[in-house]
Amino acid sequence: MTVDQIRLIDTTDAAVALLNELAESHDWVSVFWDRGWGDSGQTAEISIIADGNGQQPHAHITPDVYKALVAAGVVGENTLMTYKARRVHDFKTPPPVEKTGPSSGEVAEQLIRGIIRTFPEKPIAAEFYRGVERGPHGPKVCHEYDETHATEAGWFVLLIPGHSDVAISAQRPGFLGPEMIGDKPADCLAYSQVDGEVDVEVLAGTDFRQQLLAAIDEKIAVIEAAKAAAR
16 A cells, blocks of 8 residues: 555544554554654654554544544553654553563673672673653663772773673773774674574573673773773
């Protein structure tokens, strides 16, 4: 279906009827308001979507219908936090996924915090992602930090664990704060995977811990070389 073929709904009753119809065959049904990176004078495209797919709307709705659906509570408050001018108002949300064990990010964080506690003499700092929260000036990315006392001089190895790997970089004091040593991106130590999924048991094991410690020591050597060159 092309953009020109997508119907425009201009009554609240018709919009509610389509929302209910989609809810019978989809776990997630929403109203998507999208102005992209456009300025405040640009007209937003408002559509009814399923399964979070804003690229394939089932119908467009007028601004008046959108306002009526939100005001009447037919759809919920905006749940999307993004730097783009976009909103998502859910009519039906999927049930939460049942958690059967720790995530790869949680296992990696526990491993890194353990290394920091075990090796206080090594200059190690870690940055843990804590999601996005609403702020007065838009979405704010939140992090939590941990470090050894050996980072006080401003030279340290920075670890940033993700879902499938941990980024490792050597940092030094800069004019605006810590900066990476060298001109290439941070190295990434990948987690072991089975059938496209991270093997959390391997991630929590001694082999990966030794690999991570070896990578940290390599970056400490980079720091020592940079210190020597700066003298």
